[in-house]
Amino acid sequence: xxxxxxxxxxxxxxxxxxxxxxxxxxxxxxxxxxxxxxxxxxxxxxxxxxxxxxxxxxxxxxxxxxxxxxxxxxxxxxxxxxxxxxxxxxxxxxxxxxxxxxxxxxxxxxxxxxxxxxxxxxxxxxxxxxxxxxxxxxxxxxxxxxxxxxxxxxxxxxxxxxxxxxxxxxxxxxxxxxxxxxxxxxxxxxxxxxxxxxxxxxxxxxxxxxxxxxxxxxxxxxxxxxxxxxxxxxxxxxxxxxxxxxxxxxxxxxxxxxxxxxxxxxxxxxxxxxxxxxxxxxxxxxxxxxxxxxxxxxxxxxxxxxxxxxxxxxxxxxxxxxxxxxxxxxxxxxxxxxxxxxxxxxxxxxxxxxxxxxxxxxxxxxxxxxxxxxxxxxxxxxxxxxxxxxxxxxxxxxxxxxxxxxxxxxxxxxxxxxxxxxxxxxxxxxxxxxxxxxxxxxxxxxxxxxxxxxxxxxxxx
Amino acid sequence: xxxxxxxxxxxxxxxxxxxxxxxxxxxxxxxxxxxxxxxxxxxxxxxxxxxxxxxxxxxxxxxxxxxxxxxxxxxxxxxxxxxxxxxxxxxxxxxxxxxxxxxxxxxxxxxxxxxxxxxxxxxxxxxxxxxxxxxxxxxxxxxxxxxxxxxxxxxxxxxxxxxxxxxxxxxxxxxxxxxxxxxxxxxxxxxxxxxxxxxxxxxxxxxxxxxxxxxxxxxxxxxxxxxxxxxxxxxxxxxxxxxxxxxxxxxxxxxxxxxxxxxxxxxxxxxxxxxxxxxxxxxxxxxxxxxxxxxxxxxxxxxxxxxxxxxxxxxxxxxxxxxxxxxxxxxxxxxxxxxxxxxxxxxxxxxxxxxxxxxxxxxxxxxxxxxxxxxxxxxxxxxxxxxxxxxxxxxxxxxxxxxxxxxxxxxxxxxxxxxxxxxxxxxxxxxxxxxxxxxxxxxxxxxxxxxxxxxxxxxxx
Numbered sequence: 012x013x014x015x016x017x018x019x020x021x022x023x024x025x026x027x028x029x030x031x032x033x034x035x036x037x038x039x040x041x042x043x044x045x046x047x048x049x050x051x052x053x054x055x056x057x058x059x060x061x062x063x064x065x066x067x068x069x070x071x072x073x074x075x076x077x078x079x080x081x082x083x084x085x086x087x088x089x090x091x092x093x094x095x096x097x098x099x100x101x102x103x104x105x106x107x108x109x110x111x112x113x114x115x116x117x118x119x120x121x122x123x124x125x126x127x128x129x130x131x132x133x134x135x136x137x138x139x140x141x142x143x144x145x146x147x148x149x150x151x152x153x154x155x156x157x158x159x160x161x162x163x164x165x166x167x168x169x170x171x172x173x174x175x176x177x178x179x180x181x182x183x184x185x186x187x188x189x190x191x192x193x194x195x196x197x198x199x200x201x202x203x204x205x206x207x208x209x210x211x212x213x214x215x216x217x218x219x220x221x222x223x224x225x226x227x228x229x230x231x232x233x234x235x236x237x238x239x240x241x242x243x244x245x246x247x248x249x250x251x252x253x254x255x256x257x258x259x260x261x262x263x264x265x266x267x268x269x270x271x272x273x274x275x276x277x278x279x280x281x282x283x284x285x286x287x288x289x290x291x292x293x294x295x296x297x298x299x300x301x302x303x304x305x306x307x308x309x310x311x312x313x314x315x316x317x318x319x320x321x322x323x324x325x326x327x328x329x330x331x332x333x334x335x336x337x338x339x340x341x342x343x344x345x346x347x348x349x350x351x352x353x354x355x356x357x358x359x360x361x362x363x364x365x366x367x368x369x370x371x372x373x374x375x376x377x378x379x380x381x382x383x384x385x386x387x388x389x390x391x392x393x394x395x396x397x398x399x400x401x402x403x404x405x406x407x408x409x410x411x412x413x414x415x416x417x418x419x420x421x422x423x424x425x426x427x428x429x430x431x432x433x434x435x436x437x438x439x440x441x442x443x444x445x446x447x448x449x450x451x452x453x454x455x456x457x458x459x460x461x462x463x464x465x466x467x468x469x470x471x472x
Numbered sequence: 473x474x475x476x477x478x479x480x481x482x483x484x485x486x487x488x489x490x491x492x493x494x495x496x497x498x499x500x501x502x503x504x505x506x507x508x509x510x511x512x513x514x515x516x517x518x519x520x521x522x523x524x525x526x527x528x529x530x531x532x533x534x535x536x537x538x539x540x541x542x543x544x545x546x547x548x549x550x551x552x553x554x555x556x557x558x559x560x561x562x563x564x565x566x567x568x569x570x571x572x573x574x575x576x577x578x579x580x581x582x583x584x585x586x587x588x589x590x591x592x593x594x595x596x597x598x599x600x601x602x603x604x605x606x607x608x609x610x611x612x613x614x615x616x617x618x619x620x621x622x623x624x625x626x627x628x629x630x631x632x633x634x635x636x637x638x639x640x641x642x643x644x645x646x647x648x649x650x651x652x653x654x655x656x657x658x659x660x661x662x663x664x665x666x667x668x669x670x671x672x673x674x675x676x677x678x679x680x681x682x683x684x685x686x687x688x689x690x691x692x693x694x695x696x697x698x699x700x701x702x703x704x705x706x707x708x709x710x711x712x713x714x715x716x717x718x719x720x721x722x723x724x725x726x727x728x729x730x731x732x733x734x735x736x737x738x739x740x741x742x743x744x745x746x747x748x749x750x751x752x753x754x755x756x757x758x759x760x761x762x763x764x765x766x767x768x769x770x771x772x773x774x775x776x777x778x779x780x781x782x783x784x785x786x787x788x789x790x791x792x793x794x795x796x797x798x799x800x801x802x803x804x805x806x807x808x809x810x811x812x813x814x815x816x817x818x819x820x821x822x823x824x825x826x827x828x829x830x831x832x833x834x835x836x837x838x839x840x841x842x843x844x845x846x847x848x849x850x851x852x853x854x855x856x857x858x859x860x861x862x863x864x865x866x867x868x869x870x871x872x873x874x875x876x877x878x879x880x881x882x883x884x885x886x887x888x889x890x891x892x893x894x895x896x897x898x899x900x901x902x903x904x905x906x907x908x909x910x911x912x913x914x915x916x917x918x919x920x921x922x923x924x925x926x927x928x929x930x931x932x933x
Contacts, residue, residue, distance in 0.1 A: 044790025232876025236761030329505025415693025
């Protein structure tokens with residue numbers, strides 16, 4: 012039995028132990044965006060530092076102005092080095108009433124077809140995925156006493172909340188963190204049977220706006236129509252953001268957005284993406300974005316603007332005839348190719364200001380910015396990883412695009428000069444950021460096996 | 473000393489006692505729109521029934537499918553009868569953090585200029601105003617052993633929440649409740665020195681709409697622009713409700729809305745309404761409604777549409793890149809002259825449906841409907857009331873319009889055939905429906921004296 016085969020066998024015979032460790036992490040309420048959970052974020056970072064130390068990593072939870080960043084190193088291997096990035100924070104859980112269970116009481120669910128899934132907030136995004144890599148390292152250490160290559164691990168605690176403290180941390184610790192290639196496990200398979208490496212990711216620009224009109228809530232009977240209503244002002248701004256063809260109307264928004272290169276278009280066509288199934292899975296049938304674009308373009312290669320939250324006035328039970336003093340919205344832009352998030356933020360603010368009447372004021376709050384990113388799929392490490400995935404899953408692994416933003420990919424590139432291999436085992440039905448998030452046991456198990464293989468294959472680079 | 477003078481003197485010497493009773497009512501959290509406060513609504517109704525019985529009314533809290541309705545009769549007087557209507561329920565208190573004190577812990581505040589105000593939710597709307605009338609009756613009974621005329625009192629518990637149970641109650645008890653004229657104390661003075669009778673009130677049509685798109689909350693990275701976003705759909709609908717000139721765009725909305733009759737226009741001009749002061753008091757300066765209309769027209773004689781509440785997606789601290797499954801809004805229309813609330817509701821629903829894409833569904837929830845109303849100011853009871861107010865306040869009382877809706881005025885007219893005299897002592901800065909509601913002690917004290925005079929003057933009809 013080869014070393015690799017022994018490691019895979021070790022993983023197979025220790026799935027229960029790996030699950031128990033994952034459940035421990037999942038029980039920690041590391042919601043980074045809500046200050047009320049700061050202690051839980053720290054607890055999660057410390058859990059990871061201790062766990063990494065237990066398998067021989069030199070690891071610690073390092074302070075930042077926000078939540079800690081976990082860094083661990085294991086130099087027991089030789090050759091080309093990797094830096095694995097993951098995040099230990101999770102999205103908020105509201106609306107809590109839509110969960111079928113406690114989001115922080117993980118359990119293994121057996122479905123009607125006999126398949127099993129890990130159920131909890133963070134099961135897929137990103138705690139379950141992070142542990143696939145750590146468990147692969149643990150197995151290599153247990154079986155061979157070392158790792159195939161030098162491995163550094165960096166776990167962030169603010170991926171879901173803007174991540175403003177990571178870039179300065181990377182710059183300040185560039186010498187320590189730099190490796191030959193980055194690895195990230197925060198993406199999805201192409202489909203439940205086809206592994207994938209994501210080589211194109213959209214960027215993100217998040218903004219919160221607060222429109223204030225009257226200096227107090229007013230009775231709409233006394234003031235209705237005479238007093239400006241911030242709900243109306245905000246609705247007008249949000250409605251104006253897209254035209255009848257679904258295009259974003261902010262001047263200059265499409266600067267740096269080319270048509271999809273022919274080579275990518277051809278590659279994507281081979282994937283036989285089924286928009287009906289994609290939308291059908293969430294109860295929809297009609298692509299809602301730019302007219303004349305395919306659904307795959309919309310989510311991979313076209314920018315967009317989404318109102319992620321809005322609110323103003325009375326939202327409780329019953330009715331209250333109020334003109335609210337203020338109304339607010341959280342708006343995010345997904346960016347592609349060479350769009351500049353800072354230019355778009357500035358253009359958005361101008362766009363909003365132009366629509367705020369003299370009697371209202373508007374405030375802006377920044378929530379993260381990251382450019383879109385593309386990686387060179389002709390680099391050897393990419394192809395070795397793809398081969399390892401292909402062998403593990405028995406199906407040709409695909410190079411794909413991704414609609415979500417992982418700003419750190421850009422930061423790793425700019426601060427450390429590293430390309431990043433994005434290989435993940437999430438599935439489209441994992442309900443990440445939604446109630447009832449899950450991670451298939453198959454994703455977890457074969458994810459661990461995949462990383463064990465990838466570490467082995469990268470050793471021969 | 474005449475009987476009336478004795479009654480007024482009695483009121484003057486018992487203000488403290490009257491305040492203590494009012495504070496008792498103000499401590500009861502009778503928020504009718506929120507089912508969590510149903511017990512408190514009942515408690516408030518029962519408090520009133522007991523209080524009325526204590527001064528010789530035959531009174532009880534009567535069950536309805538909603539909150540109880542209090543009815544009391546005192547037939548000790550002779551001549552033309554009156555039915556006094558008030559409501560014992562109050563608006564919700566959120567946002568609670570904007571209150572300077574507990575909304576249900578009433579107290580008397582002394583201001584820098586030495587004037588005093590009663591502070592609590594409902595102090596003005598409508599508990600304080602209701603008690604001005606009841607205290608006037610109490611004083612008449614205490615001094616003379618009877619009332620000048622036959623008086624019935626009806627106190628509703630659902631005025632702030634649609635009031636659907638009142639019309640059938642009026643119809644079912646028409647014989648018992650019918651009187652020669654109705655009296656309501658739920659309106660404002662023209663200014664702090666000028667008493668007023670409101671003879672024109674806008675109607676109301678309230679609607680709640682819920683737009684549902686995807687069957688769960690989605691990650692905007694994966695689904696952004698491909699999946700329809702209910703926030704965008706709702707913002708578009710709400711923005712479309714008014715055009716660039718501030719006119720409501722729902723087809724047929726202005727049916728039954730004439731230009732202001734010349735006689736009224738002349739009368740209103742004499743009031744020297746100051747739009748700058750009106751808007752300036754709430755931190756505004758520009759009338760926001762229909763272009764070319766005066767602010768007084770906007771609030772008294774023009775219809776409007778206000779988004780009283782809207783919400784969708786993540787509204788907590790931080791940021792969440794979600795496409796929400798649903799978004800909702802509460803929209804109300806203030807109606808004038810002959811606008812039909814039911815026709816407007818139907819037209820609004822058509823308007824909304826026409827803007828909901830195929831992939832979304834929309835649900836509608838009805839929240840009240842009442843036509844606008846005008847009363848004949850040439851009827852003797854109106855003029856007698858105006859004279860009584862003029863004497864009490866030492867300033868000519870004005871006939872004015874009102875922006876708010878008091879649907880019961882229409883119901884009293886249609887179910888009982890009664891005209892209603894709307895005389896109230898609220899002030900524009902009472903912050904009703906807002907945090908820190910108050911009622912001036914002068915309003916309370918002279919309000920009691922005003923009703924004592926009005927009861928006396930109506931006896932000579």
